[in-house]
Amino acid sequence: MGIRFFAALVLVAAAAAGAARAEDTRAFSFIEANGVELAYLEEGTGPLVVLLHGYPETARGWKQVQAKLAAAGYRVVAPNMRGYAPSGFAPDEDYTVGTLGADALALIEALGESKAVVVGHDWGATAAMSAAVTDPDTVVGLVSLTIPHPMATEPSLSLFLNAPHFIYYQFPWASWMVARNDFAHIDGIVEAWAPTFDVDRRDTTAVKESLAVEGGVEGVLGYYWSISADPTPGTQRADKDTRFAMPSLVIAGADDGALDIELFEAGKDGFTGPYTYVELEGVGHFPQVEAPDDVAAALLTFLGSIEPWGDATPFPVQ
Template sequence: MAGTTGFVEANGLTFAYIEEGSGPLVLMLHGFPDTAHTWDDLRPRIADRGYRAVSPFMRGYHPTAVPTADPDQETLARDVLALITALGASEAVLIGHDWGAAAVYGAAALRPDRVSKLMTVAIPHPATLLPSPRKLWGARHFAAYKLPGAAKRFARNNFEALPAIYRRWSPTWTPSAAEFDAVRECFASPGTLDAVFGYYRKLSPLPSASMRTKITVPTVVIAGSDDPVAKPSDFRRAARMFEGEYIIEEVPGGHFMHREHPELFAARALGHL
């Protein structure tokens, strides 16, 4: 796990982050169940291209502080914008996976002047998703994680649910046991797991203001050809939410394609920086 860890105050919370390199800022946001270490392969590659590559631990994910309230979509978007400022930049390239993708979609919609390029992984624009039996089954955790006691159930037997989730969302990948070490360490910190489940407790079926706003920033979306939930057709349908350049890249792998096929993923992603 390379890189230097730092801390900044942003949007009323202390955020931890890992950084490598110097130059224009590239801010990389992770999803669930994951941490900033999801970018440990891509981050140094970006730094080698002459960028300052920074991957924060998102709100509530240790060692970032535990907030006092569950975050809504607008809070996550404003976290991203506040992090750009706190890191001393006027703008950034944004890369987001899963919840990180939702956050950077919102940030680009709210303040396109702060975002030089947008890159999202595995998540089409949320405002364009159409329900289907496949999607409802794949996203059934959205409802389960709202229930009382969900965090405690998830933590049972040293987070035995983690490998099952990865297998379900990336069915063509067989990760080693070590792939989950960083997540287990993060989630074992007091208060973290409940804060993480707060994203789901606060999630509304109605799109927030930033999710209703079309994005003008040049955008690259990366879809996994083996993703059991988000299909390439979902990303094509999402084009209506973008008024600027909108490029779809399809790579092998499921929801965690950037970890499943790191070399191929990096080649595609770096080609758009």
Template sequence: MGLDDDVRTTQVRDVELAYLSCGAGPLVLCVHGFPDTAYSFRPVMRRLAQAGYRAVAPFLRGYAPSGLAADGDYRLTTIADDLLALIDALGAERAVLVGHDWGAAAAYVAAARAPARVPAIVAAAVPHLRRFLLRPTLRQLVRSRYMGYFQIPRIPEARIVRDDFAWLRALIRRWSPRWGFTDADLAPVIATLSRPAYCSAALAYYRALPRTLADRQLWKLLLAPLPVPAKLICGVNDGCIGAEMFEDQAQYFGAGYELARIEGAGHFMHCEQPLRFADEVIGFLDKQRSATA
């Protein structure tokens, strides 16, 4: 049941994915976003294992120690397909996805594509993608300006690493203003972004957005109500995706959804209040488990 820092690897489609694993029981994938790695989910994973679940946290493609995409493909649909393939590689038929940031976005797409494989999701810090993409508030457009900045080649990479990652630290502080993070908290993501190819890969997720959003099949999925139950978790003080973006979205969830707002938390609520976050996840998982028993 215990979790150590031993990283396991498996070949998933065209890339080798590394992952952390903990516990036994129904499979739950804990999927990180930017700027983050699988290590941030360790406290949540321990709690999930204690509750009778098998928690696996992959390092997404382009985040060391996982491999880089040989063809440079970091589209959201590709990330979602990686997660579905990882379920197979782990010897499971299905898994609930607990995604944060990019991990949440990928969870929406994976569940829409394969609801039999992903019977429920927990999306942290990201509302339904239809709400986010088609109905952003003016405040949210201002908050999301960094996505446009990341489209510029090379300059963001140089700025991220400059002055001991001062810009990145300021970004995290703006997104989670009450999180008193330490150097140890940021060490894993700084280690991966210190490697130029991996820093570019992390930004390639954003640079792939124009191509991703030109995919008609993806829009068909996003425009339809999500076919599986969902729990959404937002930090009331999130400076990346505002709490107001989680209002008025019930029509986008065909199988129902719950919303939990965590007071005093920002964008990285799973790091700021991991036990509260884990309890929200476990309560939802237990409810889904009972419904299908």
């Protein structure tokens, strides 16, 4: 009986791990936005919520959070950002932050909407902030996962020690380094940035497929290569002097291996409107994947606090 019980536990654990890593077979839709064709996943109807992924992630990383928001009465759209196949590459190699924000605003317009809450993780959070500072009338709510206000992320030794990839991605061999050994570098990044994340729940398949497309590595690394580039004319990016007056939510993982958790406290004064900070214990740099239930709950509470926007009213938060 003891052996049978142990075997049953093993089978249950294996099934749970398999479910957590189950392939996302949803088909992408495509839309033209800001001169680039964006692939996106859409669920639900109601006020628009846009989910912008970071690195190394794709739109599929939002799967569980997206489903919960859609079930609560929101139209939830998660695009693959420019440079992440099957979305298009920047025709002029423009991956500057201002342009990423312009992509988000153009996507909202292309979807036939005039207002949205924009949620971003990592690079997606930086893009969300850019969209918010560019057009605060369109971005009625701002959510940043794992990225503090820019006033807290001025270049410093500690910042680069926690995120040395900002430096070594500038080297000529960066593309080779990322691609070698079936993109093992990506697995190393996830392990370093989310050290408490259960290894059986990690799944980098989607981003590796995106990188494996011809030009895919260069498209993704283009974000880092554009850091020192001049802003594209007509675009804006948030900086240390930016103040966000719209309702804002910041979610951080207490065990984030990519940056110091103290930075979030240092950046809180950059949010002058209604502001909520949520710190998740035992969570690293990928809260939407590591703790989707907690992230969805925080988002639903936040969304419910904003004056309704769009053509439909969401269901009340239970």
